[in-house]
Amino acid sequence: VSEQDLALKAEVRRLFWRLGFSTKVDVPLRAYVPAGTGRKGEDRQAYTDLDVLGVMVGPDLRVQSVIGDCKTSPRGSTERMFWIRGVADFFGADDAYMVRSADATAAARQLAARLGVAVLTPRDLKALEAQDGGTKDMETLAFLFDHRAIATYRQALQQSDRRLKGLLEYREFDYWVYEEHRNLLQVVAHLAEAAGHLDPNHPIHVAMFFEYAWLYVRSLALAAQHIRRTHLTDLDTSLREYLFGGQLGLREKQHLAQVLARFAGRKGNPENDVFPPYFPQLLELVTRLGRRSGHLTALLRYAEVAAEGQVARRARPLPDLFPGSLDDIAAKLLLDVCSFLVAATQLDPGFEQRSRSILLPEVPDAGSGLGATPTDPQQAKLVDG
Amino acid sequence: MRLRMDQMKPFETGLRCQDVHAGLRGVDPNSAPLAHLEDTRLVGMAASLAAAIRGQDIVRDAQALKVVAADQLDVDSLAFNQVIELLDEAGFVSGVKRQGGKIQNFTEQVPFHQDLYSRLGEVWADREPTEVEGELLHTVHRLAAGPLPAEELADAVGIEPSDQDTVLTIARESDLVKSLDIPDGEILYSPFMGFEDPGILADIFAEHGSERFQEELAQARAYQGLPVDEQRHPALEDAIARGLLMAPSVRRPEGLDQPFAFIPYTLDRDLLTIRKAVFEKAMAIVACVRCGQHFGGATNIGNPLWILDTLLDPTRSHALAPHSSHRRQYQLLFRMQVMDFEPSGNWVRPRLIATEDNLAAVKLARDLITVGEPLEDRLGDTADARQLLLTEGQYLTPLQTVHRRRHRVRLSDKEYAKTMDHLMGRAPL
Numbered sequence: 001v002s003e004q005d006l007a008l009k010a011e012v013r014r015l016f017w018r019l020g021f022s023t024k025v026d027v028p029l030r031a032y033v034p035a036g037t038g039r040k041g042e043d044r045q046a047y048t049d050l051d052v053l054g055v056m057v058g059p060d061l062r063v064q065s066v067i068g069d070c071k072t073s074p075r076g077s078t079e080r081m082f083w084i085r086g087v088a089d090f091f092g093a094d095d096a097y098m099v100r101s102a103d104a105t106a107a108a109r110q111l112a113a114r115l116g117v118a119v120l121t122p123r124d125l126k127a128l129e130a131q132d133g134g135t136k137d138m139e140t141l142a143f144l145f146d147h148r149a150i151a152t153y154r155q156a157l158q159q160s161d162r163r164l165k166g167l168l169e170y171r172e173f174d175y176w177v178y179e180e181h182r183n184l185l186q187v188v189a190h191l192a193e194a195a196g197h198l199d200p201n202h203p204i205h206v207a208m209f210f211e212y213a214w215l216y217v218r219s220l221a222l223a224a225q226h227i228r229r230t231h232l233t234d235l236d237t238s239l240r241e242y243l244f245g246g247q248l249g250l251r252e253k254q255h256l257a258q259v260l261a262r263f264a265g266r267k268g269n270p271e272n273d274v275f276p277p278y279f280p281q282l283l284e285l286v287t288r289l290g291r292r293s294g295h296l297t298a299l300l301r302y303a304e305v306a307a308e309g310q311v312a313r314r315a316r317p318l319p320d321l322f323p324g325s326l327d328d329i330a331a332k333l334l335l336d337v338c339s340f341l342v343a344a345t346q347l348d349p350g351f352e353q354r355s356r357s358i359l360l361p362e363v364p365d366a367g368s369g370l371g372a373t374p375t376d377p378q379q380a381k382l383v384d385g
Numbered sequence: 386m387r388l389r390m391d392q393m394k395p396f397e398t399g400l401r402c403q404d405v406h407a408g409l410r411g412v413d414p415n416s417a418p419l420a421h422l423e424d425t426r427l428v429g430m431a432a433s434l435a436a437a438i439r440g441q442d443i444v445r446d447a448q449a450l451k452v453v454a455a456d457q458l459d460v461d462s463l464a465f466n467q468v469i470e471l472l473d474e475a476g477f478v479s480g481v482k483r484q485g486g487k488i489q490n491f492t493e494q495v496p497f498h499q500d501l502y503s504r505l506g507e508v509w510a511d512r513e514p515t516e517v518e519g520e521l522l523h524t525v526h527r528l529a530a531g532p533l534p535a536e537e538l539a540d541a542v543g544i545e546p547s548d549q550d551t552v553l554t555i556a557r558e559s560d561l562v563k564s565l566d567i568p569d570g571e572i573l574y575s576p577f578m579g580f581e582d583p584g585i586l587a588d589i590f591a592e593h594g595s596e597r598f599q600e601e602l603a604q605a606r607a608y609q610g611l612p613v614d615e616q617r618h619p620a621l622e623d624a625i626a627r628g629l630l631m632a633p634s635v636r637r638p639e640g641l642d643q644p645f646a647f648i649p650y651t652l653d654r655d656l657l658t659i660r661k662a663v664f665e666k667a668m669a670i671v672a673c674v675r676c677g678q679h680f681g682g683a684t685n686i687g688n689p690l691w692i693l694d695t696l697l698d699p700t701r702s703h704a705l706a707p708h709s710s711h712r713r714q715y716q717l718l719f720r721m722q723v724m725d726f727e728p729s730g731n732w733v734r735p736r737l738i739a740t741e742d743n744l745a746a747v748k749l750a751r752d753l754i755t756v757g758e759p760l761e762d763r764l765g766d767t768a769d770a771r772q773l774l775l776t777e778g779q780y781l782t783p784l785q786t787v788h789r790r791r792h793r794v795r796l797s798d799k800e801y802a803k804t805m806d807h808l809m810g811r812a813p814l
Contacts, residue, residue: 287497
């Protein structure tokens with residue numbers, strides 16, 4: 001990736017952040033292929049990558065995403081519009097932007113409305129940013145939008161311990177192409193596999209932990225969205241089904257468990273064995289997050305800041321990074337997710353302490369005006385009264 | 386102590402601690418009997434407070450909570466710190482910040498699905514409560530199952546006969562046990578058991594004998610909405626006929642009116658007074674699904690909870706699938722305006738009229754079927770406390786506005802349906 005391209009991505013990231021999204025830069029998409037048929041005999045092959053991805057959770061728990069395609073070269077912008085439309089459809093993105101550092105062709109602009117792909121040049125970007133008042137935390141979060149810091153962060157993760165290769169690969173590639181329901185179990189499984197090699201005092205390991213917390217929050221939001229759509233009053237059943245992609249998948253696993261138990265000569269009903277031992281805690285977590293849909297985007301943003309802040313030497317507590325605008329409910333909920341991951345994966349408890357020191361070093365008092373939730377004025381009234 | 390500790394599970398222990406706490410609400414906090422019940426009261430207070438703060442995530446001003454908890458939940462303000470510490474020990478709160486000995490704020494992790502009472506029951510046992518506390522809790526638990534002659538208490542509960550007077554004195558002074566004098570002695574019963582007229586107990590005991598009545602009561606207590614059979618449940622049948630027990634009836638396929646018995650046991654007195662309409666609706670709902678379970682007609686209901694979950698589910702429009710038996714089976718609910726019937730060919734599709742009262746009644750019915758007594762919002766004022774705490778949690782407005790259907794319109798089913806069609810604008814003009 002050229003430095004110019006990365007600078008453009010950083011600008012798009014800032015735009016998405018201003019629009020309220022949590023972001024990821026460079027999300028590669030790849031597929032598993034029959035063994036030996038990939039390049040150099042690998043069993044996987046890349047499709048493409050998303051230059052900048054924005055994720056937001058709506059008040060109805062709908063997980064919305066936006067993608068930005070960034071190129072410094074002006075060539076081929078017309079054809080690229082069709083390509084971006086295809087990628088957006090493949091990924092299920094709700095919106096897409098084609099961003100060029102030079103002007104785009106007039107035809108590309110004509111296609112914008114037809115294809116639902118916005119065209120942005122540096123002038124458009126500036127105009128958009130000018131329209132938006134911006135958030136007051138942009139200065140303390142400058143490291144997120146600095147292309148050098150982005151490059152350093154990516155490099156730091158890639159050069160980490162070889163024993164963490166599986167952890168890295170899942171975060172970078174597999175998470176994005178697995179059927180979504182699998183990720184609630186897969187995030188935990190990958191983190192648990194690497195638990196013995198992760199050190200809560202190692203900044204890159206802490207960054208990786210928050211990267212996983214980000215992925216998990218997204219997956220939890222998708223699960224909560226599914227539950228809201230399917231069976232809101234019976235969360236237990238709905239989550240059990242979701243974990244296996246539906247009732248059919250669940251029954252298949254239960255039959256499998258029965259067959260296995262018979263072969264293994266085990267007594268008792270093995271049907272519940274198909275669920276992970278942390279299922280009760282997972283159910284609690286999904287319930288808790290599902291009730292707080294308005295805070296979930298903030299969870300993602302905080303996990304993003306907490307991860308990248310480790311490497312950018314900005315590992316400061318969230319109240320310092322979001323002075324005057326911290327949503328403390330979101331910080332607490334992210335801490336719940338971190339605590340769950342530590343317990344479910346048997347990570348070093350130091351990760352939970354580290355998370356608390358970053359996310360919720362001190363619960364703000366009622367009079368501070370922190371925690372911009374709809375109920376806060378009422379809460380303050382109670383306290384004043 | 387002769388108590389058999391396996392008599393009570395941790396869940397029941399936690400639950401009964403809350404009963405004791407609720408029973409003591411009207412008792413002078415400085416009275417002597419309370420000195421024996423320290424751990425039980427603390428766990429009871431913790432259960433009430435945990436239910437009130439569940440879902441708040443962050444309690445920013447614990448001192449404000451202390452005031453609300455004292456006012457609404459009878460959590461003694463002097464015991465507030467201990468109660469929070471107990472909840473911390475149970476893993477229901479964390480990050481407790483103090484200043485000058487006062488708790489300032491904390492974060493909350495009270496479980497939504499996992500059992501609150503089991504964990505609190507374990508904490509109660511870990512605190513090594515006094516023998517009297519154990520005996521009192523067992524007494525309260527035993528009487529939750531039904532009345533008992535005083536002379537049988539020691540054997541039934543397993544307490545030392547020498548302790549019985551002490552335990553009963555505390556229980557009576559704390560309003561946890563009521564008694565009724567009859568010629569043969571004394572009958573003990575729980576004030577939480579909503580008998581319509583406890584005075585009738587004496588007649589039932591005299592007519593059917595203590596053992597027989599208790600056996601039948603235990604069946605109905607364990608299976609709320611028990612289909613009462615004259616041959617198998619003569620004492621219950623008599624108790625219903627005399628007006629001691631509540632028992633709505635539902636018409637069976639062969640045209641008989643089948644009574645279903647309930648033994649109400651609730652800490653929320655309002656459920657038996659100003660919110661009685663909600664309780665009556667809940668009983669009617671249970672009676673209807675029990676009827677479908679036992680006397681379904683074409684097909685029996687497999688699991689009544691599925692029916693109730695469907696009625697609570699807005700994504701399924703609170704409606705059941707059409708069935709040939711539904712018009713008969715849910716007629717009682719149709720007449721009580723808990724359900725509406727939507728035509729579906731020759732059958733009907735019952736749909737819950739999703740008012741707050743009706744939704745509360747279905748939830749209560751769910752608790753009656755699964756646990757045997759109301760669990761959600763046990764003390765009835767948790768919702769008020771939540772409102773005062775101004776959480777984002779779902780708040781049910783107080784149900785005091787429930788209109789009581791004392792004067793029911795006596796119409797035939799057909800006439801009633803026709804009237805409703807006109808009232809609801811479904812009839813041709």
